[in-house]
Amino acid sequence: MTAGTPPGISGDAGTAPPRQRSRARRPASSPLPQTPRRPPLARELALVTVLFLVYKLGRVVAGGHEARALSNADAVWSAERALHLPHEGLVQQVLLGAEPLVRAANTYYAAVHFPATALFLVWLYLKRPGHYLWARRTLAVLTAAGLALHLLVPLAPPRMLASAGMVDTAQVYGPSVYQASPEADPLANQFAAMPSLHVGWALVVAIGLAAVTRGRLRGLWLLHPAVTLLVVVGTANHYWLDAVAAAVLLAGALALVPRPTGAAVRTEPRRAAPGRAPEAVPR
Numbered sequence: 001m002t003a004g005t006p007p008g009i010s011g012d013a014g015t016a017p018p019r020q021r022s023r024a025r026r027p028a029s030s031p032l033p034q035t036p037r038r039p040p041l042a043r044e045l046a047l048v049t050v051l052f053l054v055y056k057l058g059r060v061v062a063g064g065h066e067a068r069a070l071s072n073a074d075a076v077w078s079a080e081r082a083l084h085l086p087h088e089g090l091v092q093q094v095l096l097g098a099e100p101l102v103r104a105a106n107t108y109y110a111a112v113h114f115p116a117t118a119l120f121l122v123w124l125y126l127k128r129p130g131h132y133l134w135a136r137r138t139l140a141v142l143t144a145a146g147l148a149l150h151l152l153v154p155l156a157p158p159r160m161l162a163s164a165g166m167v168d169t170a171q172v173y174g175p176s177v178y179q180a181s182p183e184a185d186p187l188a189n190q191f192a193a194m195p196s197l198h199v200g201w202a203l204v205v206a207i208g209l210a211a212v213t214r215g216r217l218r219g220l221w222l223l224h225p226a227v228t229l230l231v232v233v234g235t236a237n238h239y240w241l242d243a244v245a246a247a248v249l250l251a252g253a254l255a256l257v258p259r260p261t262g263a264a265v266r267t268e269p270r271r272a273a274p275g276r277a278p279e280a281v282p283r
Contacts, residue, residue, distance in 0.1 A: 038129040048121075048136070055143055069154040069191035073161045076194070076239050085241075088158055089166055091234040099173060105231045106170045110177045113198050116224065120205045128212050130260040135208045141253040142200050142246075149245065150192040157193040159236035166236040196238040200246035202228040211260075 095102040117139070124132035159168040170176035178190055202225035209221040232238040 038125065039133065041125075044125065044136075051140055051143070055147060065154040065191060066156070069156040070160065072153055073156040073158075073193070074163065076155060076241055077158075077161060077164060080239060080241060088164065088233045088236065088239060091230055092166055092169070092236060095169065095234045096167065102169050102173050102235075103175075105235055106173060106175055108227070108231045109170070109198070109235050109237060110175050112228075113201065117201045117205060120208060124208065124212070128260075131208060131212050134257060134260050135204060137257045138204055138250075138253050139201065141256055142204065142250050143197060145249045145253065146195050146197050146200060146246070149195055149249070150189065153194060154189075154191040155193040155242075156191055157237050158239060160190070164236070169235045170237075193238055194242045195245035195249055196229075196232055196242040197246065198228050198232050198238070199225055199243040200250050203247065203250055207254075 095105050121132065121135060121139075124135055158164040158166045170178065206221040206224050210218045213221075229243050232243070233240065
């Protein structure tokens, strides 16, 4: 230490104690959310089969009650006219304008309802297990509520209501999923118009696919319930209010069934600006 140098100061001119570099604390890596496990296939097949058989059995038990069903149909028809809803016959007139169109509508009614819903569940089971559980539970709650309403309020469809003046397009042009008379059709309840589970299930499919896909065109999934609505009305199988009832019951089911969260929501990297790490965005 040279003369005149205060204690604690190094003798080397212009030098000072080296600075300690401050190191920013790195946040501890939080564990990634676990991907929902896919339910056992055998259990799911058995569960879906049991639910389907219960639904079919309930429809058979709800059969009959023709006088009550026709009386309820008159009430629904009068309520729609009081609400100034469009006449269902307007949609049917469009279909009857071309025989291939009405046959296509009958085929859509007969062949799309169950297969589209089944394919939707299979795809979710394989690709989105979390969303599959949500969809299966939502469909179960909706169908149970619909079956209860079928039992409580038997309702004849417009094709059976003389005052509606509509054509039973399935019987006239084919194909048909029902016998010509309810008494000759022991495996189906033809007095179960409200709610329209065709529309309700189609809404679940559209909402579920919109939830797991991206892009501005994902709203096109809503075409499925929109086309289904026009088909069930134009073929004289349902009233407008049947679709409204299905939407109300679905809203209740969606409020009861927990939505998929965490790893059930798939993430994909978003394109980042140069020099920045890509961010994961929920899907």
